[in-house]
Amino acid sequence: MILGEKIRTLRLAAKLTQDELAGKLEISSQAISKWENGSCAPDIYMLPKLSVIFGVTIDELFDITIENKLHRIENMLVIEDSISDESFSNTEKFLKEQLESNPDKGKVYALLGRLYHHRMRHDSYWVSFYAKKSLKDNPFQKDVAWFLQMSEGAAIPDWNIRQHSKTIRFYKDMTRKFPDVPEHYLELMENLLADQRTTEAHDVLNKYKCIPGHQEKNILIYESKIALCEKKFEEADQWINELLTNYPDDEIALFKAAGYFAELCDYEKALKYYKKSYEKGTSPRYTDSLLAQAIIYEIQENYPEAISCYK
Structure with a gap:
């Protein structure tokens, strides 16, 4: 439906004549008539006024589909460095409403997560900014460095704080509930290796090898990661060399091999x-x-x- 037809439909639903709508907008009734017959469109500054009069959003004036709205949110989260409080609240409200009606709840949950992560990332920048300002102003402070640990991922000296136990428990549960999803095994191994839990990582890799959707290159990649974590450098080198021999033109294999050598400086x-x-x-x-x-x-x-x- 074009904008003029939408305005006419909403005007009739609101039981307003063209003269009455024109009066509310402080314009001529001829302008309303031109909008509705499609010979011209309202100026952009009129759109907020129309949305208030009809009790609809500007998006609804243009009959933007739910799928298009979700796509616009995706683009916003990628492109925009910061989101205003109003835009955040409106987006949050819309997505939470979609949880009641949208059949693809997984996508809506993911967008909600990305929305909060976007705000968290933006806020983390300022946490880091002011923490550094504070330390420069008073370098002897002892209670500020942990802000950098939380906002920048700075190294955490305490074993209990830097553990990934919650994430590990989550992915263990996911591999039990959805045993044929390869990505869950890979995420589980990454977190186990981050905590030096190589014995468990071996067990997970063996399970990964048995699922239908596994990739052979990932077996080589994680064999090398486990060997490196166990300080078995010659064995780790052998796995990486096999990866490069078998996948010499594979973007991901080359990227993972590069990361392996970067780990070794x-x-x-x-x-x-x-x-x-x-x-x-x-x-x-x-x-x-x-x-x-x-x-x-x-x-x-x-x-x-x-x-x-x-x-």
Whole structure:
């Protein structure tokens, strides 16, 4: 339905004549007539007034579908660095309403999570900003460093705080309830290895090998990760070499191999494979390989190359 037809439908539903609507908008009734017959459209500043008079949102004036609204929210969360309080509240309200009626609740829950994460990431920037300001002003403070741990992921010295037990329990439960979903096994192994729980990671990898949707390259990747975590460097090298031999043109395999060498601080090899990974990428290309290269160049204090990667 075009905008003029929508205005006419809403006007009739509100039991308003063209003259009455024109009076509320402080314009001529001829303008209303032109809108409704499609010969012209209302100026943009009229839209908020129309939405108030008819008791609908501006989106509803344009008959924007639910799917289009969800897509617009996705784009907003990707593109916008910050979201106003009003926009956040409106988006939150709309998504929570969708939980009552939308059949794809998984997508709506995911968008709600992304919405809160967007705000958390924005707030984390300011937590970090003011924590650093505080430490620079009074470098002897002892109760501020943990702000950086929470906002930037800075290293946490205490074993009990840096554990991933809650996440591990969650993914263990997910692998039990949904045993054929490969990604849950990979997430579980990542968190087990982050906590040095290699024996359990071995067990999870063996289960992963048995599910129909597993990928052979992931077996090589996680065999190397486990071996590296156990300080079995020669064995880890063998797994990575096998990965590179079997998947020489695979973007993901090259990226994971690069990460392996970066973990060992073998930055030249890491750069080599990050560059290859980016070259083998297909459209639309991800920027992870470039960002990884930039980090390495910053570590090496090669700032011109780092800047070129960020560009």
